[in-house]
Every structure is written in structure tokens, then in C-alpha cells.
Amino acid sequence: MYAQLVKTAGSGVKSREEMSENEQDFQDRVDSDQKIEPKDWMPDDYRATLIRQIGQHAHSEIVGQLPEGNWITRAPTLERKAILLAKVQDEAGHGLYLYCAAETLGVTRDELTEELLSGRMKYSSIFNYPTLNWADIGAVGWLVDGAAIMNQVPLQRTSYGPYSRAMIRICKEESFHQRQGYDIMMKMAQGTEAQKKMAQDALNRLWYPSLMMFGPSDKDSVHSAQSLAWKIKIDTNDELRQRFVDQTVPQAKYLGLTIPDENLKWNEERGAHDYSDPNWAEFFDVIKGNGPCNTDRMNTRIKAWEDGAWVREGLMAHADKKAARKQAMTAAE
Amino acid sequence: MSKEWPLWEIFIRGQHGMSHRHVGSLHAPDEEMAIKNARDVYTRRNEGVSIWVVEAKHIAASSPEEKGPLYEPSNSKVYRHPTFFDIPDEVGHM
Amino acid sequence: MTDQDALFQFLLRMGDNTLVLGHRVSEWCGVSPVLEEDIALANTALDMIGQTQFWLGLAGEVEGKGRSADDLAFLRDVWDFRNVLLVELPNGDFGQTLMRQFLFDAWASTMLGRLMYSSDKRVADIAEKASKEVAYHVERSADTVVGLGDGTPESHAKMQAALDLLYPYVGELFESDAVDAAMVSAGIAPDPASLRDDYDTLIKRVLSEATLNVPASKFTHKGGRTGYMHTEHLGHMLTQMQWLQRAYPGATW
Numbered sequence: 001m002y003a004q005l006v007k008t009a010g011s012g013v014k015s016r017e018e019m020s021e022n023e024q025d026f027q028d029r030v031d032s033d034q035k036i037e038p039k040d041w042m043p044d045d046y047r048a049t050l051i052r053q054i055g056q057h058a059h060s061e062i063v064g065q066l067p068e069g070n071w072i073t074r075a076p077t078l079e080r081k082a083i084l085l086a087k088v089q090d091e092a093g094h095g096l097y098l099y100c101a102a103e104t105l106g107v108t109r110d111e112l113t114e115e116l117l118s119g120r121m122k123y124s125s126i127f128n129y130p131t132l133n134w135a136d137i138g139a140v141g142w143l144v145d146g147a148a149i150m151n152q153v154p155l156q157r158t159s160y161g162p163y164s165r166a167m168i169r170i171c172k173e174e175s176f177h178q179r180q181g182y183d184i185m186m187k188m189a190q191g192t193e194a195q196k197k198m199a200q201d202a203l204n205r206l207w208y209p210s211l212m213m214f215g216p217s218d219k220d221s222v223h224s225a226q227s228l229a230w231k232i233k234i235d236t237n238d239e240l241r242q243r244f245v246d247q248t249v250p251q252a253k254y255l256g257l258t259i260p261d262e263n264l265k266w267n268e269e270r271g272a273h274d275y276s277d278p279n280w281a282e283f284f285d286v287i288k289g290n291g292p293c294n295t296d297r298m299n300t301r302i303k304a305w306e307d308g309a310w311v312r313e314g315l316m317a318h319a320d321k322k323a324a325r326k327q328a329m330t331a332a333e
Numbered sequence: 334m335s336k337e338w339p340l341w342e343i344f345i346r347g348q349h350g351m352s353h354r355h356v357g358s359l360h361a362p363d364e365e366m367a368i369k370n371a372r373d374v375y376t377r378r379n380e381g382v383s384i385w386v387v388e389a390k391h392i393a394a395s396s397p398e399e400k401g402p403l404y405e406p407s408n409s410k411v412y413r414h415p416t417f418f419d420i421p422d423e424v425g426h427m
Numbered sequence: 428m429t430d431q432d433a434l435f436q437f438l439l440r441m442g443d444n445t446l447v448l449g450h451r452v453s454e455w456c457g458v459s460p461v462l463e464e465d466i467a468l469a470n471t472a473l474d475m476i477g478q479t480q481f482w483l484g485l486a487g488e489v490e491g492k493g494r495s496a497d498d499l500a501f502l503r504d505v506w507d508f509r510n511v512l513l514v515e516l517p518n519g520d521f522g523q524t525l526m527r528q529f530l531f532d533a534w535a536s537t538m539l540g541r542l543m544y545s546s547d548k549r550v551a552d553i554a555e556k557a558s559k560e561v562a563y564h565v566e567r568s569a570d571t572v573v574g575l576g577d578g579t580p581e582s583h584a585k586m587q588a589a590l591d592l593l594y595p596y597v598g599e600l601f602e603s604d605a606v607d608a609a610m611v612s613a614g615i616a617p618d619p620a621s622l623r624d625d626y627d628t629l630i631k632r633v634l635s636e637a638t639l640n641v642p643a644s645k646f647t648h649k650g651g652r653t654g655y656m657h658t659e660h661l662g663h664m665l666t667q668m669q670w671l672q673r674a675y676p677g678a679t680w
Contacts, residue, residue, distance in 0.1 A: 040397045065457035065465075072453050076671040076680035077497045078446075078483075081453070082476045086377075088456050089469035093374060096462045100358040103340060109360065110337045134671055134680070169357070173378070184680075192678050300458060308460020311521045311575065314582025316336055318574040319362035338461070359463055362574070369567055373467040 002060035002124045002148055004215040005287065006053045008223035010045035030231050035161035038104040046230055047105050050160055052121070053232060054102040059116045059123040061095035063297050067131045068140055076134060083180050084137060090177070094170045101162040117302050125283060128291030129209050132202075135188045135195070139202035141181015143210040143248065149174055150244050151214070154234035163232070182251065189255040196256075203252065204260045208278040214241040216280055245273050340389040341367040343374075345381035353385050364388070433609035434547070435490045436509060437616060439499070440606075440652050442482030443510035446500055447661070448531060449475030450668055451518055460521055467567060471528070474560040481553045501672035505662050512651040513596035515661040519589065522582065525571045526589035532565035533629045534600045537622045546614035569633045576637025583638065590639050598647025601626070 019027065022041050029036065036042055068088050075081035099109040115121040126144055131137060152174065156167045188199040214237040218224040227233035235243075245264075252259050263276045285291065338360040344353035356375050361367035367386040375381070411417050420427050428436075452472040459465035483496035514531060518524045539561055542554035575582040601619045610616035634641055650656030671680070 037397070039394065062457075062462070069457035072456055073450065073667045074670050076501070076678075078476055078480050078500055079497075080680055081450075082473055085453050085456060085469055085473055085476070089377070089466055089473075092457070092462050092465045092469070093377070096359060096374060096466070097357055099462075100340070103358070108337055166357070187680055191680075192675065194675055195678055304458040304460070307458075308521065310579070310581050310585065311460035311464075312338065313336075314578030315362045315366070315571070315574040316338060316578075317582070318578040319366070321577065322363060360461070361463065365570065366574075369570065370463040370467065372563075373470050374463060377466075377470070 002064070002151070002213075003053045003056045004124055004213065005122070006049065006056055006227075008045070008226045009048040009052075010043070010226055012222035013226050013229050027229070030159045030229075033157075033159075035164060036159050037161045045226075046232075049227065049230070050163065050232055051102055051105050051107050053227075054098050054105075054163055054166075055107070055112045055115065055121055056123060058095045058098035058102060058112065059121060060127065061091045061098060062116075063123045063127045063301060064144075065091045065095075066297055066300055067127055067129070067293070068137060070131050071134065071137050074134070075137075080184075087141070087177055087180060090173050093173070094166075097166040097169055098163075101160075101166040104162045113305060117298070117305060119289070119298070122287065124213060125286040125291065126209050126213050128286050128293045128297060129206065130293050132205070133198040135185065135198035135202035136206065138181050138184030138188055138199070139206045141177050141179075142185050142251070143181075143203075143206050144213070145174065145177040145181060146248065147210050147213045147240075147244050149178060150240050150247075151235075157231070157234060159231035185255055185257075189257060199255065200257055203257050207260050208282075211241060211244070211275075211278045212280075212283045212286075214238075214244070216283070242272055245275050249273055338362050341371070341386045342389050342392060343367075343371045344385040344387070345371070345375060346383040347381050348379075353383065356380070358389060361386075428605060428609065430609055430613060431489060431491075433606045434613075434615065435486055436606045437610050438482050438486035438489060438550075439507075439509040440511075442479050442486055442496070442499070443508050444514055444531070444535075445475040445482060446479040447508070447510045447664065448514035448528075449473075449479060450664060451514065451516075452524070452528070454518055455521075455524065464521075471564050471567075474557075474564065478553070478557045478560070481556070485549055485553065497672075501669045505657050505665060506654050508651070508657065508661060508665075509654055510651050510661075511596070511599045512648050512658055513593065513599065515651065515658055515664065516593070516596065517660055519592075520585060522575050522585045523589040523592065525568055525575070526586060527593055529565070529568035529572045529633065530593055530597055530630065531600075532561060532568050533626055533633075534597075534622070535561045536565045537625045537629070538617075538619075541617040541622070545616060550615055565629075572633060572639075573637040576634070576639045586637065587639050590634070591642055594642045595644065595646050596648050598645070599649040599652060602647075602649055602652065604653065 014023065016024065023043055026036070026040075026042060026046075036046075065088050068084065068091075072081065072085050072088065075084050099112060102112060103109060112121070116123065126147075131140065149171070152167055152171055156164055156171055158164045158167065185199055188195040216237065218237045224233060224236060228236075249259065249264070261276045263274060265274055266272075267274045286294070289295075339362075340358055341361055341364075342358050343356050345356050346353045359367065359370050359374050361370045364386055367388075368384055371384045371386055376384070449472045452468055452475065455468045456465065456472070459468055479500065480496050483499045487494040487496060487499055513527060516527065518527075536558065539554045539558035543551055543558060545551040545554065572586065576586040577583070601623045603618050603620050607616070607618055611618050631641065651658075671678075
């Protein structure tokens with residue numbers, strides 16, 4: 001999940017009586033699965049929450065380019081290099097679609113970028129973990145994209161039209177990401193002793209951070225209840241996390257890898273796996289900026305943005321000159 | 334903050350001869366670069382054969398309040414839809 | 428040198444150019460000035476990696492020692508690389524990267540246009556596919572060079588500096604030696620020197636639109652396409668690019 005701990009604006013779900021007429025109409029439309037479009041009336045809190053959520057989602061895609069980009073120049077074959085580059089390029093595309101969706105709510109991409117670079121807006125905690133060996137690239141595709149897809153598939157039905165359309169496009173493109181990750185893991189798990197070691201090492205380090213992607217339990221949260229009512233959140237964090245664990249356990253088994261959790265076992269009664277919670281203290285440390293890579297990630301993004309300023313300004317200045325010349329020519333005719 | 338590149342709406346006609354369809358938006362300094370960016374951003378998977386770009390601010394849109402007057406009248410013109418007419422089975426496909 | 432040896436060398440030159448430049452361009456992924464450029468540059472890099480697979484794949488086939496494109500890319504050392512020096516130079520800033528791309532694309536589009544008529548059908552087929560990709564690359568890199576050259580005073584100055592730095596590496600693209608002579612006599616590839624006029628016409632038009640001055644000096648750095656003397660940069664690039672294959676020989680990835 002690329003949007004974690006998004007603070008829902010407002011004070012929780014209003015009762016029918018507390019709602020204004022506009023709010024009632026709005027909620028009726030959401031309840032009957034009609035899409036809310038940019039020019040439609042919407043509660044201010046809905047708009048504010050969506051900007052936060054879509055913005056955080058977009059930032060996660062952009063920062064998410066970095067841990068995988070870390071291996072593009074070291075990919076072991078030409079084909080792996082091309083696949084990885086195409087995948088990381090897709091992340092840039094997904095960030096772009098999401099920024100555009102956020103822009104329909106009255107905020108610009110530059111404003112959102114400034115929010116990210118100043119630290120006022122966050123991105124998913126997962127991207128503050130390092131990619132240390134080639135199997136990490138497999139594990140990121142398998143686990144991180146796997147967790148993201150778990151969240152993004154239901155979000156295709158989200159109530160806000162532009163967000164929903166962006167998610168549909170993203171899910172369509174994303175379908176190859178998890179598979180290419182698992183494909184790398186299969187090669188590694190069936191490979192030499194050193195490769196198997198890399199695969200297990202990657203799973204050991206990325207398992208709990210992947211579980212953290214869904215965010216802490218929110219089953220009693222009033223904020224989540226509001227986001228669920230607005231259909232900008234479709235499932236609770238715990239539901240998604242459970243689905244992820246249940247899906248991943250047999251996949252790890254097939255690879256012959258061990259999930260680093262002694263308490264992991266099938267619970268016949270619940271029809272689901274029991275598993276250990278990640279260390280939530282670590283999660284909050286990472287969110288606060290103390291993860292292993294927070295500083296590197298932010299510095300990289302800030303440098304890219306600042307170094308690119310003259311390019312953005314230069315190309316804009318040229319376009320303005322060109323338009324002025326064209327206008328002068330038209331005027332002269 | 335320097336001036337941001339304008340926003341463009343992108344329309345693409347796919348391989349199958351359908352009309353141009355809105356696929357999304359992007360930023361570009363001018364229309365030529367908007368077309369090139371659209372090619373790079375929105376046709377990475379062979380999606381299209383023709384690209385239109387329109388600067389977002391030039392798009393005029395109907396307003397949601399007019400939804401009733403604009404679209405509801407057509408709801409009553411059911412005869413525009415082929416299923417309105419009962420054609421006996423023995424006539425064959427029509 | 429047999430004809431097969433010469434053809435092998437020629438194919439390495441084609442493939443190493445796209446391999447090394449594709450690698451350099453891929454270094455931008457995630458850190459470009461704007462998302463749209465990030466995506467566009469990745470497309471260019473992807474095209475060049477794809478072209479590398481074709482050129483080096485054919486090189487391995489012609490050599491006949493069972494080496495794959497990957498073997499050639501990941502298991503040769505610096506002295507066996509046959510790319511021109513231009514493409515192995517570090518990226519520098521975005522303007523320098525795009526200037527290098529334009530100077531290369533302009534050559535590649537001219538070269539591939541001729542190779543489409545190669546007497547060797549395998550070469551002609553690769554050239555036909557690649558020339559479609561490169562036609563777009565050169566259009567895009569030329570536009571960016573013009574936009575930045577004729578942009579702000581700052582962008583203009585940076586582009587002129589990039590051109591001054593890179594122009595002395597252009598001449599190597601048009602050097603001819605025994606390998607080229609063998610390709611010409613077999614009708615496989617044109618004499619590089621014969622491409623220069625078309626190339627000059629193209630770059631002069633674009634650079635003038637970009638309000639940039641072509642340096643007067645005719646001096647040319649060379650040594651890449653013969654393998655005689657690369658820059659120090661290539662070795663560092665290979666330590667990254669070849670790391671996994673070198674550290675874990677025989678593994679399947």
C-alpha cells in the first residue's frame with residue numbers, strides 16, 4: 001500500500017441528520033457507486049483527504065523508483081536490465097498519472113513536489129529500506145508490488161473518477177511487475193548456493209517491511225471509517241494484510257524459502273494464517289525519518305529537482321519565445 | 334518557484350479505428366513537446382497510432398448542474414435504441 | 428584479417444556503441460529534471476539495449492565461438508570494447524547528456540539509413556528496425572538541444588559548454604580503417620567518412636537553431652572504436668555493469 005497513515009480530514013462519519021443537503025446528495029451518489037468528478041460538488045474534507053492520499057501515493061511511486069533504480073546499472077543480463085528499466089519507468093508513469101489525478105482537485109504537481117521535498121508530505125515507509133543484493137529486486141517485485149497490487153486492485157472502484165481511472169491504468173500496467181519479481185526469485189532459489197543465500201537474505205529483510213506497507217491496524221479508527229464511507233479506502237489495513245500473508249505463504253514455499261516468522265501457521269478455525277505483527281516501533285521510526293535510507297532518498301530527490309530547475313526553465317523559456325515569435329508573425333501578416 | 338509547464342490533455346486513437354479517446358494528462362512546455370511526451374508516456378505498450386493534445390485550459394466543459402437539462406431529455410427518447418423495436422424471430426438477424 | 432573477423436569487429440562497434448550509451452542513459456532513471464523526461468529517456472535507453480541484443484547477438488554468431496550477446500557485454504574487458512569514446516563519457520548534467528545523445532543520434536540515423544541497404548541481410552534487418560527507433564531519438568534529442576540552447580541565458584551557456592566539451596569526440600565516428608575498408612568492399616557497410624557531409628548538414632541546422640556555435644577546432648580524440656585507448660571512464664562503468672557476472676561466474680540469472 002503506497003498510501004499509509006493518511007490522515008482523514010474531518011471528525012469522522014456524520015449521521016444523516018448532521019449532513020447538509022449537499023452532503024446527503026454526495027453520500028447517496030457514493031453509496032450508489034456513481035463516480036465523483038472534478039467539477040462536482042464535494043465536501044472540503046473529502047477533497048483534502050484525497051489530495052493527501054493521491055499525493056502520497058504519487059510520491060511513493062517516484063521515491064519508489066530509487067531502490068530498484070539502484071540495480072539498473074548492475075543488472076546481470078541485458079534482458080534483466082531492460083525489464084528492470086521498463087519497470088522502474090512504469091513507476092515514473094504511475095507517479096505521473098497520480099499527480100495528474102491530484103491536479104484535478106486544485107493542486108499543482110509543483111506544489112505537491114515541494115510538499116514532498118520539504119518533508120510535509122510522506123511516501124510509503126517501504127522505500128526507506130535498502131536493496132542490497134540482486135535478489136532484493138526479485139523480492140521487491142514479488143512482495144512490495146504484491147502488497148501494492150493488493151491495495152490497488154480494490155482502489156479501481158474508488159469513488160473519485162480521476163483516481164479510479166488512474167488506478168485502472170496502473171493495475172493494467174502493473175500486472176507484469178509482480179511476475180517479473182517472482183521470476184527473478186525462482187531463478188535465484190533454483191540457482192547456486194550463493195544465489196539461494198541472496199534470495200533468503202532478501203526475504204528476511206523485506207518480509208516485515210512489506211507487512212508494514214498496509215499500515216497499523218485501523219479497525220477501530222474513526223478516520224478509516226470516514227474514508228471507507230467515502231470509498232477512497234475500500235478494505236481495512238488488517239484485511240489487506242491478511243490477504244497478503246495468505247497469498248504469499250504458498251509462494252514462498254514453492255521457492256523453498258523460509259518466511260522469517262516462527263509463529264506463522266495455518267489457523268483452521270479462521271481459515272487464514274496466524275502471523276507475527278511487524279515491529280510497529282520500527283515502523284514509526286521510519287515514518288519519522290529514521291529508516292535506513294530516508295536521508296539518502298530525500299537527498300536524491302532534492303538534488304534531482306534542484307539540478308533539473310535550469311532544464312525546466314530553459315525549455316519553458318524557449319516555448320514562450322517560440323509562441324511570441326509566432327504571434328509576431330501572425331500580427332505582421 | 335519557477336513557472337510550471339502547462340498541463341495538456343491527451344487523446345489517443347488506437348489500432349482499431351475507434352475515435353480518439355482521452356487517456357490522461359501530462360505537462361509539457363509547448364504542443365510539439367506535448368505530443369512527444371504523450372508518445373513516450375501513453376504509448377509505451379503500443380496503445381496508439383494517432384495523438385491529439387489540447388492544453389487543459391482550452392477545454393470547455395459542461396457544468397455538473399446542467400446534468401439534468403443536458404442529458405435527461407435523451408433518456409425519454411427510447412426509440413433511438415435498437416432494442417425498442419420488437420422484430421419477429423422469423424425475420425432473422427437485423 | 429579475414430572478412431569474418433572484420434565483420435565481427437564491425438558488429439562489436441555497432442553493439443558496443445548502443446550498449447555503452449544505453450547504459451549511460453539508463454543512469455538517469457529516477458533522477459531526471461521532470462517525470463516526462465525521465466520516461467522519455469528510459470525509452471531511449473530501452474531501445475538501445477534492444478539494439479545491443481541484436482548487434483552483439485549477431486556478433487557472437489559471426490564469431491562462431493558460442494558467445495552470446497550477454498557473454499560479449501558482461502565478460503569482455505576494456506581493451507576489447509569497440510565503442511567510440513563519445514558514448515563512454517560520463518553523463519555530466521542533463522544538457523550534456525542530451526547534447527551527447529543528439530551528436531550520437533545524428534550519426535546513428537545517418538549510418539542506419541545506409542545499413543538498411545547492406546548486402547548482409549542480417550545487418551539490413553537490424554538496421555531497418557533500429558532506424559525507426561533512432562528517427563524518433565534524433566527528433567527528440569534535437570528538440571531538446573534547440574529548446575535548451577535557445578532557452579534562458581543559463582541553459583544556453585550550459586549547452587554551449589556541453590558542445591565545446593563533446594565536439595572533439597565527434598570526429599571518431601567518421602574514422603576509417605582496415606575493418607571499414609573490408610565492410611565497404613563486401614558491400615556490408617559504408618565508409619564512415621562518407622557520412623560526414625550528411626551529418627554536418629544535420630547538426631549545423633539544429634545547432635544553429637539552438638543558437639550554439641560549432642567549435643572551430645578539427646581536433647579529434649580517438650582510440651575507442653579500435654580499442655587502442657579508451658578513457659578511464661569505461662573501466663569504472665564496467666565494474667558496475669559486469670559485477671554480478673564476474674563475482675558469480677556460471678550462475679543463471
